[in-house]
Amino acid sequence: MTNTDNHYMLSVTKGNLNDLAILFDRYHERIYNYFVNKSHNVALSQDLTQTVFERILKYKDSYKEDYLFKAWIYRIASNVYMDHFRQNKLKWSDIEQIREIPDQEENTTGEQNEQYHQVLYAMNKLSKTDQEIIQLSKIENLKIKEIAEILDLSESAVKVKIHRGIKRLKDIIFNTKQ
Amino acid sequence: MNNIEDKIIQYFEHELSREEAAQIEQLITENVEARKLFDQYKSVYVSFDQIPHQAPSDRLKQNFSLFLNEEIKQQAKSTKNTNYTKTIWMLAIGAILAAMLFFLVKNKADNQEINQQMIAMNENLTKLMQNESSSHRIKAVQISATLPDNNQQALDLLMDAMAKDPSSNVRLSALEALEKHIDNEQVRASIYKSMADETDQVVLISYINILTESKEKSAITELKKITKDQAMDQFIKDEAQLGLFQLQEY
Structure with missing residues (x-):
């Protein structure tokens, strides 16, 4: 298997930094949307x-052959998000405030817009772990096994x-x- | 209803068998409450699918490309530095090896030079030992005594002078020069043989004193021979007897 994420990441660990561009092409939109759905802030998400x-490159040597790349990149993303709030001393309530402001999307009907905003609003009422699990499972469409690896939980606990x-x-x- | 809710969630999570899923589908056609719950959960699941997928601006890709190019440049520079350091090390090791080789060769050359000088000196000493003047021959003995212990040719010269030189002074000088080599078996055997042939009483007394001071047990036999020699003067026998007492005490 020469075109898997794992193959390219292992190649990066061996010093072939150009292969990170392939992984960027595959994942940057997913990771960007992960942040957008969390923060509703386009510039911050970028x-x-x-x-x-940048962190993938910084910590490339910690990547092991038996890792699931998708789980690894989401774990980094989750840590980046947490670190951003720690460093900027923001409170979760700031984010909740942002998320409570409904904005009209151009490509969606009013009813759909209301529907998914309702679910995003409701997510704010969940615990932080449950929010993360629901986002990873239902919005990012990750498998139970991948979520378990990202959050260091058993698959049954995730379920x-x-x-x-x-x-x-x-x-x-x-x-x-x- | 809780059990039905769990089953509905399992239904949407695709955790039910085909039969169990069919039972849920049947139930919602028959039970209004179950249908309502089903629709509510369906609405939640559909909402997730409606969350729009947004495309980031080109700036993200541009920034990433800039970052990656910079990293690749840094990596190349780092590799170059590593190679440079490697080269420096290789040169240093090469220089050390070259120096070692130089000293080895030089040492070998020096040794060859010393050997040549030694051969020349031994030749001169041999000539000197053949000189008619005993004082010249004594000079040759004294020079031989200063030569390194491993100079077999010098030892041979001294042993030869001790045994055969017509002058007792030369023989005595050679004996004194060989005293420091008494532990050498060949020298010791040579001393015992020369002592047996020695006719000069002064030189004989020197032999006895040197053997006594050497504390060499094998000298006992040689000294006993002197004490038993009927032709030997008494004062020499007494000196040998005295030496025997001292040697037997050790």
């Missing part, structure tokens, strides 16, 4: 995406948290908390 790829998060979202959106 900067943080750049930071992720339980997804179920719990979905149920909680439904209760928040439809005000059906029992």
Whole structure:
């Protein structure tokens, strides 16, 4: 398998830095959207995406052959996001405020816009871990195994948290908390 | 209803078997409450799919390209520096090896030169030992005594002079020069043989004293021969006897 993410990342670890451009092409949009969905800040998301790829190069020697590249890059992204808030002494409530402001997307109908904003708003009410798990699973479409690796959890724990998060979202959106 | 909710979530998570999924689909056609729950969960799952996927601006790619190019340049510079350091090390090691080789060769050359000088000196000493003047021959003995211990030719000259030189003074000088080589088996054997043939009493006394001071046990036999020699003067026998006492005490 010569065209896998793992192959190119291992090549980068051996000093073939040009191969990072291939991984950038494959992942920069996903990582950018991961940050956009978290922060709703386009400029910040661009900067943080750049930071992720800088960190990949900085910590390339820590990458091991048996790693899942996708899980590894999301773990870096998650850390970059957390670090950004620590360094800037921002509070989570600042983000929640941003997320509560609905903005109209050009390519979506009003009903759809309201629907996905409702779910994003409801996500703010979840615990930080559950928010992360729901985002990785339902928005980034990562597999249970990949999420487990990113968050250092067992696959069964991830599954339980997804179920719990979905149920909680439904209760928040439809005000059906029992 | 909780159990139904769990089943509905499992349904949307694709965790149910085909039969279980069919049961849920059947249930929602028959049960209004179940249908309502199903629709609510469906709405949540559909909402995720509606979250728009945004494309970053070209600036992100441009910045990344700049960053990567800079990193590649740095890497090339670093590799160049590593190679430069490697070259410096290789040159240093090369210089050390060259110096070692130079000294080895020089040492070998020096040794050859010394050997040549030694041969020349031995030849001169041999000539000197053949000189008619005993004082010249004594001079040759004294020079031979200063030569390195491993100069076999000088030792041979001294042993020859000790045994055969017609002058007792030369023989005595040669004996005294060989005293420091008494541990050398060849020298010791030569001393014992020369002592047996020595006719000069002064030189004989010197032999006895040197053997006594050497504390060499094998000298006991030689000294006993003197004490038992009927033709030997008494004062020499007494000196040998005295030497025997001292040697037997050790």
